[in-house]
Amino acid sequence: MGGLPGISAAVREIREERTRGAAWAAYRAAVGVLDDLESGVDVCGHVDEAVKLVESANPSMASLANVAYILKLSCERGDPEASMRRLIGVLSRYREELIEAARSLIVEGLVVTISYSSSVEAVLRAWAGEVSHVVIAQSQPGGEGVELARLLRSSGFSVSVVPDLAIHLYLDRASLFIFGADAVTRDGCIINKVGTRLIAEAAVRRGVKTLAVFEPYKIHPSRGCGGIPISTWIWRVPDWGDEVVPVFDETPPTLVAAALTPKGAVEWGALAAKRAEDLHNDFISRVLEG
DSSP states (O other): OTTOHHHHHHHHHHHHOSSOOHHHHHHHHHHHHHHHHHTTOOTGGGHHHHHHHHHHTOTTOHHHHHHHHHHHHHHHHTOHHHHHHHHHHHHHHHHHHHHHHHHTSOOOEEEEEESOOHHHHHHHHHTTTTEEEEEEEOOTTTTTHHHHHHHHHHTTOOEEEEOGGGGGGGGGGEEEEEEOOSEEOTTOOEEEETTHHHHHHHHHHHTOEEEEEOOGGGBOSSOOTTOSOOOEEEEEETTTEEEEEEOEEEEOGGGOOEEEETTEEEEOGGGHHHHHHHHHHHHHHHHHHO
16 A cells, blocks of 8 residues: 555545545545556556555445546556546536436425435435425434535525434325435446435335436446445444444335436336446546547
């Protein structure tokens, strides 16, 4: 790690972060690579070490696997610095395109979500004035739902934060269950904060539409359903002690009616594998070819 100081510093920050998600992690990792390249470090001469280091920051985040994947490809092509700069630009443009795609949808009434996703936040802001109320699962361990609630309330949204196990009680009045993704497998499973799958199952039983929101850099370059490691945290249970608990779960495409991406809203479910392939190929092409 001593030979790659920029990447090593980025990895330490990513490992310590508990609120900011996949978009920030990809950006921070790309900046770490650039820091080393601009300092004259021979990153491509140590590319295997660099790839393992980036991926190790959070094995559950496909965005980091994509930074590592692009780094390896760009070293083979001889343009790692240009590719990292294009990657950072694509991250920003995707967010703008996602917001535009959200504005083309009509969503009204009460919306349910879980945890904190900057992508979901951006989409909800695009629906300001249409959504009457947002109910957010607190999302333990971590409680990131509170952060989303504060941000939305400061912008004038009507918001409630409820215990994770109570969120299903609000689905009968909901028009939509919307959630982000820390990773999407090549065959369409959604890795997100633990509890997402249970809410998706309850939503499907009640006939409530489920909508996953993500940018293509969250699609893993190689792994399928069941193949992405699920990160764990040490969680202190009051009056009990510490427990090691999973902080993500995997929602199969059969529980996801649609996906909202920078390309627009698309049917997911049975078409998930083809959709994921097309989106990921477009992402790699934009980064490597410009």
